[in-house]
Amino acid sequence: MLDIIIYGAVISAVYALLAVGFTLIFGVARILNLAHGAFYALGAYCVYTLTANLHVPLVIAAVIAVLLVALFGIAMERVLVRPLRRLPPLAVLMMTLAVGLMVEQILLLIFGSEARNVPSLVESSFNFGGVLLSGQRLLAFFCSVAILGGLWLFMQHTRLGAAILAVSQDPEGARYMGIPSDRIFSIVMGLSAAIAAAAGVLVAPFQSVIPGMGLLPLVKAFAIVIVGGLGSIPGSIVGALLLGYTETIVAFKASIEWSQIVSVAAVLIVLIIRPAGFFGKRAAF
Amino acid sequence: MGLLELSRLTVHYGKALALENLDLEVREGELVAVLGSNGAGKTTLLKAISRALPSRGAMRFDGVDIGDVPMHQVVARGICHCPEGRRLFPELTVLKNLQLGAYLRDDRAEIAADLERVYALFGVLRERARQQASTLSGGEQQMVAIGRALMGRPRLLLLDEPSVGIAHRLKMQIFDSIRAIQQSGTAVLLVEQDARSALGIADRVYVMEHGHIVRAGTSAEIAADDSVRQAYLGV
Ligand SMILES: Nc1ncnc2c1ncn2[C@@H]1O[C@H](COP(=O)(O)OP(=O)(O)OP(=O)(O)O)[C@@H](O)[C@H]1O
Numbered sequence: 001m002l003d004i005i006i007y008g009a010v011i012s013a014v015y016a017l018l019a020v021g022f023t024l025i026f027g028v029a030r031i032l033n034l035a036h037g038a039f040y041a042l043g044a045y046c047v048y049t050l051t052a053n054l055h056v057p058l059v060i061a062a063v064i065a066v067l068l069v070a071l072f073g074i075a076m077e078r079v080l081v082r083p084l085r086r087l088p089p090l091a092v093l094m095m096t097l098a099v100g101l102m103v104e105q106i107l108l109l110i111f112g113s114e115a116r117n118v119p120s121l122v123e124s125s126f127n128f129g130g131v132l133l134s135g136q137r138l139l140a141f142f143c144s145v146a147i148l149g150g151l152w153l154f155m156q157h158t159r160l161g162a163a164i165l166a167v168s169q170d171p172e173g174a175r176y177m178g179i180p181s182d183r184i185f186s187i188v189m190g191l192s193a194a195i196a197a198a199a200g201v202l203v204a205p206f207q208s209v210i211p212g213m214g215l216l217p218l219v220k221a222f223a224i225v226i227v228g229g230l231g232s233i234p235g236s237i238v239g240a241l242l243l244g245y246t247e248t249i250v251a252f253k254a255s256i257e258w259s260q261i262v263s264v265a266a267v268l269i270v271l272i273i274r275p276a277g278f279f280g281k282r283a284a285f
Numbered sequence: 286m287g288l289l290e291l292s293r294l295t296v297h298y299g300k301a302l303a304l305e306n307l308d309l310e311v312r313e314g315e316l317v318a319v320l321g322s323n324g325a326g327k328t329t330l331l332k333a334i335s336r337a338l339p340s341r342g343a344m345r346f347d348g349v350d351i352g353d354v355p356m357h358q359v360v361a362r363g364i365c366h367c368p369e370g371r372r373l374f375p376e377l378t379v380l381k382n383l384q385l386g387a388y389l390r391d392d393r394a395e396i397a398a399d400l401e402r403v404y405a406l407f408g409v410l411r412e413r414a415r416q417q418a419s420t421l422s423g424g425e426q427q428m429v430a431i432g433r434a435l436m437g438r439p440r441l442l443l444l445d446e447p448s449v450g451i452a453h454r455l456k457m458q459i460f461d462s463i464r465a466i467q468q469s470g471t472a473v474l475l476v477e478q479d480a481r482s483a484l485g486i487a488d489r490v491y492v493m494e495h496g497h498i499v500r501a502g503t504s505a506e507i508a509a510d511d512s513v514r515q516a517y518l519g520v
């Protein structure tokens with residue numbers, strides 16, 4: 001029982017990290033970003049290259065990786081997505097899909113298909129009432145919670161955060177205030193990419209780092225956001241908890257394989273019962 | 286020299302012509318009203334001025350051509366637009382809405398002073414500051430919208446039908462406050478359906494029909510014009 005609570009918390013926190021960025025860029029710019037999983041994979045590969053090939057210390061490598069992926073997200077929005085904004089939304093969707101596939105292929109060309117190892121920052125394990133948890137998982141949990149908390153503070157207490165919320169609620173209204181919505185879209189894409197990359201960096205030591213590693217997280221983020229309501233940040237956190245714990249329970253009581261079906265099943269059930277998601281009204285924080 | 290000078294302003298929606306060769310001027314500190322029936326092009330005019338819509342023709346503000354500056358720079362130069370339908374941020378508090386009006390400003394002390402001025406103008410907003418904007422009544426929301434535009438510290442305030450759908454008593458309060466805004470030195474370009482109230486507070490009036498200005502004059506001249514009296518005052 002305790003093992004489910006502890007492992008579920010770690011998974012849920014990482015899922016929340018993935019889903020929050022995915023829902024943010026949808027809520028603000030109405031972009032359903034199929035390259036979101038690519039940000040996560042890029043984060044993991046950046047930290048791998050920086051540590052294994054360039055021998056950068058792990059902590060510094062992690063920070064650089066997150067920043068690089070943020071820049072990648074901003075560049076993608078500026079160069080590839082923005083010119084398509086006047087076209088039907090399907091064009092943007094196809095572009096994000098293309099970017100996602102392209103990133104995977106490039107990673108495959110450079111690194112090949114075998115799994116890469118990223119060292120853990122914390123090597124020791126911790127014992128919680130008989131449940132053994134690796135230090136890296138513990139770190140992933142605390143960093144995820146800290147990032148989510150930081151994001152909340154940023155949105156609530158900064159001018160830029162308020163502008164992002166304003167654009168998500170009424171982009172045209174925001175433009176009358178002199179808020180340049182194009183620039184906000186870029187910033188949010190960068191923010192969303194940074195958060196996804198942070199998730200990739202945090203889990204890289206205990207996940208296999210392979211070129212296709214972004215697909216499952218994309219599906220998970222999608223599922224969570226469907227459950228929580230597209231564009232709702234609190235909804236995506238609740239969705240992450242629901243999915244993270246359901247998966248953990250299934251993994252412990254049945255098998256790991258079965259747990260991977262949970263997210264797909266959750267999407268189907270929610271779409272049938274409540275298509276808008278449980279927080280469908282877009283209550284951003 | 287006028288604060289805002291438009292000459293031969295032309296706006297299209299796709300192929301459809303919405304404004305054609307329109308000349309208009311607002312002088313420093315003046316309150317100018319634009320009257321016209323539904324679809325005359327009043328909203329289009331205000332949107333062209335704040336650069337929410339592309340336009341052709343000359344557009345000068347304070348002597349400088351603003352015909353091709355981006356929308357946020359128009360706000361920075363001192364044209365603040367309180368748009369049709371208010372466009373508040375419904376899930377943000379009244380205070381956040383007001384603060385966002387000052388998004389482009391960095392003078393914190395002056396922003397705080399302007400917030401006090403808005404509260405002085407619309408007392409209820411101080412009580413409602415922590416409430417979500419969507420929980421306010423229509424009239425109160427309109428006050429937030431006007432206050433938010435004032436937070437940009439405009440030299441020219443564009444108001445698009447501020448009295449629409451608002452109970453009579455609040456409506457009078459809103460017209461009084463528009464008057465007070467003008468008396469504090471801000472020029473106002475007011476689009477209004479309620480011609481009688483608009484004529485009551487405006488210095489000058491333009492009348493629009495089908496994307497053209499068909500009459501212009503002082504409020505007294507326009508109020509005395511028979512065709513205007515028939516069309517807009519029903520007398
Ligand atoms: N986005 C748009 N696309 C195409 N045509 C438009 C658009 N917006 C307005 N129009 C047309 O332009 C003309 C002027 O519209 P506008 O909204 O400026 O009128 P208005 O004077 O503000 O009317 P109202 O009093 O109803 O607000 C109308 O014929 C309208 O149908």
Ligand SMILES: [Mg+2]
Pocket residue numbers: 327328329369445
């Ligand atoms: Mg209108």
